[in-house]
Amino acid sequence: MFAKTLLLSTLAATAAAQTYNTTFATGLLQFLNNNGFTSLADAINTSIDSPGTINLLNNVNGTSKTLLAPTNSAFNGLAANATSNSTLLGDRLSYHLLAGSFPASSFATSPSHTIARTYFNDPSLVNLEGNKTQAVAFSIDGGATRVLNQNTVVTITNTTSYQNLLIQVVDAVIDTPGDLAAAFDTYNLTALLTVLNQLNFTEALLAARGITVFAPTDQALANAASALQGANETQIATVVANHVINGTTVYSPVLGQGSYTSAGGQGFSFSSNSSGTWVTSGSATARVVQADVIVKNGVVHIIDSVLFNNNTNPAAASSAYSAYTSTAGQNAQQTGAVGGPTPTETGPIGGNNNNNAAISIRMVDQSAVLSAVAVVAGVLSGAALLI
Numbered sequence: 001m002f003a004k005t006l007l008l009s010t011l012a013a014t015a016a017a018q019t020y021n022t023t024f025a026t027g028l029l030q031f032l033n034n035n036g037f038t039s040l041a042d043a044i045n046t047s048i049d050s051p052g053t054i055n056l057l058n059n060v061n062g063t064s065k066t067l068l069a070p071t072n073s074a075f076n077g078l079a080a081n082a083t084s085n086s087t088l089l090g091d092r093l094s095y096h097l098l099a100g101s102f103p104a105s106s107f108a109t110s111p112s113h114t115i116a117r118t119y120f121n122d123p124s125l126v127n128l129e130g131n132k133t134q135a136v137a138f139s140i141d142g143g144a145t146r147v148l149n150q151n152t153v154v155t156i157t158n159t160t161s162y163q164n165l166l167i168q169v170v171d172a173v174i175d176t177p178g179d180l181a182a183a184f185d186t187y188n189l190t191a192l193l194t195v196l197n198q199l200n201f202t203e204a205l206l207a208a209r210g211i212t213v214f215a216p217t218d219q220a221l222a223n224a225a226s227a228l229q230g231a232n233e234t235q236i237a238t239v240v241a242n243h244v245i246n247g248t249t250v251y252s253p254v255l256g257q258g259s260y261t262s263a264g265g266q267g268f269s270f271s272s273n274s275s276g277t278w279v280t281s282g283s284a285t286a287r288v289v290q291a292d293v294i295v296k297n298g299v300v301h302i303i304d305s306v307l308f309n310n311n312t313n314p315a316a317a318s319s320a321y322s323a324y325t326s327t328a329g330q331n332a333q334q335t336g337a338v339g340g341p342t343p344t345e346t347g348p349i350g351g352n353n354n355n356n357a358a359i360s361i362r363m364v365d366q367s368a369v370l371s372a373v374a375v376v377a378g379v380l381s382g383a384a385l386l387i
Contacts, residue, residue: 064101069169177295208297
C-alpha cells in the first residue's frame with residue numbers, strides 16, 4: 001500500500017510539468033497494481049521523470065494501443081543495473097507500448113513476421129529515417145507468439161485490457177535493439193564484420209540513418225572466397241554496396257512491395273515460395289534465412305549466399321538515396337502492422353532526415369579498399385578453412 005501511495009503521489013507531482021492525462025495514467029497504474037503487475041507499476045514509478053516513461057504516458061491513452069506487460073517474475077529476472085538507471089529503464093518501457101491494437105489474430109505465423117511500431121525514440125539509441133520510432137518483431141512459432149530478437153525467449157502468455165489498451169502479457173522484459181556490430185556478433189556474422197572493418201565500411205553503416213543490410217553468413221562468405229579473391233578492390237567494394245539499401249528500413253513484410261536500389265545503384269527483386277523468401281541482385285540470388293534482425297538504425301536480413309553483383313551505377317544510387325531521405329521526413333507514426341493492409345496515421349513524429357554521417361557506401365575512400373584487399377582475401381580464405 002505504501003508503494004502504491006508513493007507511486008500515485010509521485011505521478012501527480014510529476015504530471016504538473018508534463019502533458020499526459022493524469023487521470024488516465026493514475027487509473028492505469030491502479031489497474032496494474034490491482035491485477036498483479038506491481039513490478040511494472042513500480043518500474044513506471046521509478047522512471048517517472050525519464051524521457052522514455054514520459055513519452056509512454058503521453059501516448060498511452062486516446063486511440064487504440066497495445067501494452068506489452070511483463071509479469072512480476074519477468075522483472076525478478078532482471079539484473080540490478082537494468083532497473084537502476086531510470087533513463088534506460090524508461091527507454092525500455094517505451095519499447096513496450098505499440099502503436100495500434102495487436103490481438104492474437106494479428107500476428108503472423110513463422111516464417112512470416114509481424115512488425116509493429118513502438119514509442120521508443122531516444123535519439124541516442126534510435127537512428128531511423130525520418131525520426132521514426134523503433135520497431136519490434138513478432139511471430140507465432142509452435143502455437144506460441146514470440147517477441148523476436150531477444151537474448152531470452154519472450155512469449156505472450158495472456159491478454160487483458162484497460163480502456164483503449166489491449167494488454168498483452170509477456171514472460172520477460174523486452175530488450176531494446178543494439179547497433180549493427182552487436183547484431184553481427186549475436187548472430188555470428190564474424191567474417192562479414194571483419195570484411196567491413198577491413199574495408200572501413202563499418203563506421204559508415206553504424207552512422208547511417210535508416211539502413212537495410214542483406215548479411216551473408218560466414219559459410220556464405222567462405223563459399224564465395226575464391227570469387228572475391230579474384231576481384232579487384234573496386235569490385236569488392238561494389239559487391240558489399242550491393243548488399244545495402246541506404247536511407248530506408250525495409251522490413252520483411254514489405255519486401256517486394258516497392259522498388260529498392262542498393263548503395264551500389266543496383267535494383268533488388270524479391271520472391272517467396274514454400275522454401276522461403278529470396279532476394280536477387282543482378283544474376284545472384286540468396287535465400288533469407290533470418291529476417292528482421294532489428295538494429296538501432298535499421299534492419300538486417302541474414303542470407304545464405306553472397307550477392308556477387310559487381311555492377312555499379314552511382315547515379316542510380318545517388319538518386320535512390322535522395323528519394324529515400326526526401327520522403328522519410330514526411331512519414332507519420334503508423335498504427336497497425338508495418339506493411340499491413342490498412343495502416344492509419346496518427347500525426348507526424350517530427351524532424352527532418354538531415355544526417356551528414358549517413359553516407360553511401362559507394363563514397364568510401366578507395367585508398368582504404370586498396371590497403372585492405374589482401375587482408376580481406378586472407379580472412380575469407382581462413383574462414384573457408386575453418387568452417
